Amino acid sequence: MKEYRLIGKRLPRIDARDKVKGRALYTDDISMPGMLYGLILRSPYAHAKIVKIDTSRALKLPGVKAVVTGEDTAKVKFGVISRSRKFIDEYPLAVDKVRFIGEEVAAVAATDPDAAMEALDLIEVEYQELPAVFDPEEAQKPGAPQIHEHAPGNISREHHMKKGDPDRAFKECDLVREDTFTTQSAIHAYMEPRAALASWDLTDKLMVYTSTQTPYYVQQHLGRTLGMNPDNIRIIKPFVGGGFGGKSDGLSAVEFSAALLSKHAGRPVKIVCSRDEEFTAARRKHPASITMKTGVKKDGTIVARQSRAILDGGAYCSLGPLTTVLMGTFQTLPFRFEHFQYDGYRIYTNKPPCGAMRGHGGPQVHFAQDAQLDMIAEELDLDPVEMALKNGLKTGDESAAGFKIVSSGFAECLRKVSEAADWQDKKRTEKNDPKKAYGIGLGCGGFPSGAGFYFNKTTSAHSSVIIKAGEGGGLSVLTGASDIGQGSDSVVCQIVAEVLGLPIEDIHITSADTEITPPDMGTYSSRVTVAAGNAALNAAKAAREALFKVVADKFEASPDDLLAEEQKIFVKGSPEIYTSFVDAVNLYQKKNQGSPLVVKGSYNSPDPLSPTYSFGAYICEVEVDLRTGELTVLRYTVGHDCGQPLNPMSVEGQIEGCISMGMGYAISEDLRFDGGQTLNPSFLGYAMPTANQMPKIEITHVVTDDPHGPFGAKETGEGSLDPVAPAIVNAVYNATGVRIKDLPITSGKILQGLKDKDR
């Protein structure tokens, strides 16, 4: 590996101190004079016609400045995947009908939050309740309530893919297993609830501060739904307290209502969702039922896969049509399949819409896949690690879904974790304590480093960065990329600083302000490090080229002979011949009649699927109390190939975060419903792991130095989640002999499994 000055170093985030000390400003921290407080009225019915809405009493309440309903809108539907008309199925405020409990029906803005709350009660909505359906199997049956007119059988999306001839191939296999796995309803539970502050000015320009992953989509979708040129809308993303896919829908009723209320009231309006609203009405992960059939040779070589997934989509599309695809394609990572078939069905139900959540379909199918492979290995008396090594995708391979593997450290991940975890010995640990049992399990994953396409029609590059040099040698870097807590601002600054030989403190970043920064797809599909990183790299190289040109002239050297290091531009091999960086900037200005150095760099994925893929192998160790079924996760040993970790501390943070989130998914997080009513809409009811439940974590960085990533980097924020849950599931089996096929692994299920086994 080449040694860099900043790249690959453990650097604190540029915003860490301000965040820790409470100085970072999130949307709710921002106020404007005359600002009103907005609240949203939500449907109490899972499925109903809206017969009439009377806002007159609410409007008469002192302090109330505006009330809006679907009737005040242009009645234009939106949908984040707006390239396909059939995925545009949702009004930002309900028109005529509501389809889930919590759907947005009206919004109110008042001078204080109490008045706004009281006004909600005074909005009189006459509903005519309709029969509702909550189960995706029921929803497909003839005679089931029809949720959308355009979707007979309530099929929101179906997706079919086939490679080779699995049916024929299964006949030639030594072992074919078919299992059905089911997963629960889980949700992002980001720290910062959705929030928007909109100010519609008197020249009909709109400014919206919003907690979003995708400001440029918000700009487009607000434009479409409000009937405005999107360039008249300025979206500013302040600090964001997490998203995990939950703020990537391009629009929500929060932004739309704040904007419309601001227009009506002639004052700025801020809406901040309550935690209850987040749990009951925000996007969430798709619950899925996955029937998976896998055929192998007796040496463990995987030959064929056939699978069918039923996704409980909830009432609207959101990003679900894509999830339906990804639950197929993501099965093709990290293993080779000669024959592969997938049939996915996303079904509308009268529940809150499901969309993207970290891993985006991956956690569901990797749970199924790794659990099933663990069972197959046992049946064939093979070591799961050996079996994974045999089947893992290698550099140069193409997955069954067409993913081109330009670099793969998967095998090395497996070898490293197996050794580091003492896998061979530990998996044979004797189970002779009647009170508690130790177990160890493997989980594997692979993940694209960013989608290679926009969800909407656009001519913009996937990422662009503009750099403007200051006379003091500081650089203003303008990027459309959205730091939502993952640290992309730090990565962009690090890359620019590395290229130009500057300390990171000399880079001043402005990110995700549509009026100022150049377009960027947004923060989703683990794309930002590769895409915005490459755009930053290209912009920094353009700046370097411009500066080298004037410095080369000065030294009568060739630009190729120059180096930018330590705030200086050197002649290679002659460290005494240099100009300081700040002098070079001023020299550039002098040579250009004072014109500031302004350069840009862009990036597009070279592959429409993804430029490159990350890999990982996780070994989990658990202990199960055989009397209570209580499960304790002891340790994770992680091998992760994210190409070149630009900042190992950030990569480790992502992995640790994934382990926490994956553990919650595996063990405790579960949104429960009574019909369409969420039963546990609080942090108390939705049991996320707490800090004291975190296991020991040992991470090995497998460095593959990817040819497409900036400085060789690949993604690490989502792929790291996929192996977490199956590793626990397999460890629980190793400990207890209880095979969990239905998440989460509750102590009740373990006890029941132990009981069934004894029978």
Added chain:
Amino acid sequence: MKEYRLIGKRLPRIDARDKVKGRALYTDDISMPGMLYGLILRSPYAHAKIVKIDTSRALKLPGVKAVVTGEDTAKVKFGVISRSRKFIDEYPLAVDKVRFIGEEVAAVAATDPDAAMEALDLIEVEYQELPAVFDPEEAQKPGAPQIHEHAPGNISREHHMKKGDPDRAFKECDLVREDTFTTQSAIHAYMEPRAALASWDLTDKLMVYTSTQTPYYVQQHLGRTLGMNPDNIRIIKPFVGGGFGGKSDGLSAVEFSAALLSKHAGRPVKIVCSRDEEFTAARRKHPASITMKTGVKKDGTIVARQSRAILDGGAYCSLGPLTTVLMGTFQTLPFRFEHFQYDGYRIYTNKPPCGAMRGHGGPQVHFAQDAQLDMIAEELDLDPVEMALKNGLKTGDESAAGFKIVSSGFAECLRKVSEAADWQDKKRTEKNDPKKAYGIGLGCGGFPSGAGFYFNKTTSAHSSVIIKAGEGGGLSVLTGASDIGQGSDSVVCQIVAEVLGLPIEDIHITSADTEITPPDMGTYSSRVTVAAGNAALNAAKAAREALFKVVADKFEASPDDLLAEEQKIFVKGSPEIYTSFVDAVNLYQKKNQGSPLVVKGSYNSPDPLSPTYSFGAYICEVEVDLRTGELTVLRYTVGHDCGQPLNPMSVEGQIEGCISMGMGYAISEDLRFDGGQTLNPSFLGYAMPTANQMPKIEITHVVTDDPHGPFGAKETGEGSLDPVAPAIVNAVYNATGVRIKDLPITSGKILQGLKDKDR
């Protein structure tokens, strides 16, 4: 004149509606979480040593989070004209010594304004009073108190210029007059007091919102005085409620104290000056004593001028060293002098520092010049208008100070106003009413359209503009130019829209945010329309060129054959062959792999003095109550040559504002002192004209279509002030025979003059 779509049209300002409705955000409208309220402790002595400051009691007061004094600073002096070390004479917070009543000694930040106010009382400052001097004549005498060690005789600046041989020339003149004129202390009285909100973050980067005319100077001077790289300081200029030169010093204790308090407190700090502080301690106009000697031929041809000015500078330099020069050079407009001599002396006194104020030395010397020429005309029995016509600078002339006149509509201004005001008849109006007298008078002016140099060392162009095109066809325009109420944002948008054939609503401007926008000298010396306007023009042309290139390719035409009009790009002569502007932007992106259209344009004055000069002639009509001396201004007839008025409504607004301000200067505004103590620091005591005192105003635009101005425009914001006061003075003389040589023209002076005349 060429006819344009937007240029030359009466357009409302782009921000007019938001300002009128109170939606525009000024510095005091902006708040941040945890923000503290800052106040400044000021010296009660005109001249004293600071023996000791004890802040301990103040710091103990609940709510007080920081107190800073000169001892907490790096003790670095600043001065806006920082190219010359001798003009850098002021600490942002006093160190060791105070030199005027109101000088900034300490600053405090507290959680509420009351606590901050109380804390001011608890700061214990031990002073040792020193003898003070308040009169510039006294201050020059041997033995006078020495205000600055570096300035013996208290001479802050002297400036001498000579062309030809006035002494010899006077001998050949038919008439030589010498008069001494004196002017009072006047102040800007901008609507918005100075205000700054500083946030020093935990990575040692500083952000300051401030009400300034010169954000880039503030950035530089804050950097210097705080010992920081200026690129680590971000200055944002929100809406500003006027400056008139009073916010052009590059730094004030307000910004500095807010920044330092924020650093100490670890929280944002806002300081807003009270009106009292503005009247007692802010910059103001130089009172001056001008001895002017002018020699003419009997036909009225001016031959020679010799003048000497003594400026009462107050305690520090501010922009006064430049005022000292300008009071000489501005005398050379709008008339020719073959022989010219000027000797200016700016004297330090223990009063608040004087600096730039609208017209910057011009109002003082034009009062003297036009009054004296009126006297000369009377003595020679010549018509003042005819005499002005004979001596006025013409296109191609060079003034005695070296001002190169590239376009002059002065003669046409004179002819037009003379006719419009019925000058020839009215000046002969019989004076036979014992109660009241009618009078008419002429005032003339000429003014540079922007200085041709920065006050600090820099490699930046005088103005730059960056344009970024949005996918919706909207343009983000980034300009360093500071709209302080004069409307430069509107002008920049208008120019870009005109060049690109867009409606002005499609232009989205961000101005004067040092981290985002490119450098600009700032708003002073009436430079912005010409400099930022030309930069905008150049940037817009660069955008047009880039778009024409891709459109020409599409149509297989030459870029030279294209036209941008009505949101379309046409082939000239074939209106049916076009692409919409928005399509052209997207075509550009497609041809450039999605890279956004980002272009820049810069401008430097081609002349180190100024690129071009405006001219004006004003006729004022008054009525004087001969029993009370009460003066009523009846009417102004204005001829103004600002090249091409880009927006006649804005030009007229400037002229009307100048008439109001000039009337105040002529008639009523006068800061009175008892020693160093301001006696009338309020709007009640400082009698600005009110709306109901405004006369009728008739404006004739003399269009000269200047070759250097953008679309032919020249300045209009300062030159329009110069003729206002002398026109009144001459009208009063015409009415009453009372010659006022000492401003303001109070009714007492008129009565005294009438009495003296009768004697």
